[in-house]
Amino acid sequence: MARKSLGTGFTGDITQETGVAAKARTAVDRVRDEAGMVAAHAVDHPAATGSAIAAVGLLAFTVGYMIGLSSSPRDRRW
DSSP states (O other): OOOOOOOBOTTOOBOOOOSHHHHHHHHHHHHHHHHHHHHHHHHHOHHHHHHHHHHHHHHHHHHHHHHHHHTSOSOOOO
């Protein structure tokens, strides 16, 4: 998880971030953290990463092939 600096005042209350920019910044930070975790996992487990990429590629090829077959004309007159 990302380290989030807490803006604590004298009373110890946490300042609430509001607004679209603050929420977008938080979302970007979380996505960046998740991407870093995925990259670290891929480095730690290269065989599993390669298998997952191969499985996704095979699935994408199969879906593309099926879409290609379904879009071809049915009547074949030679």
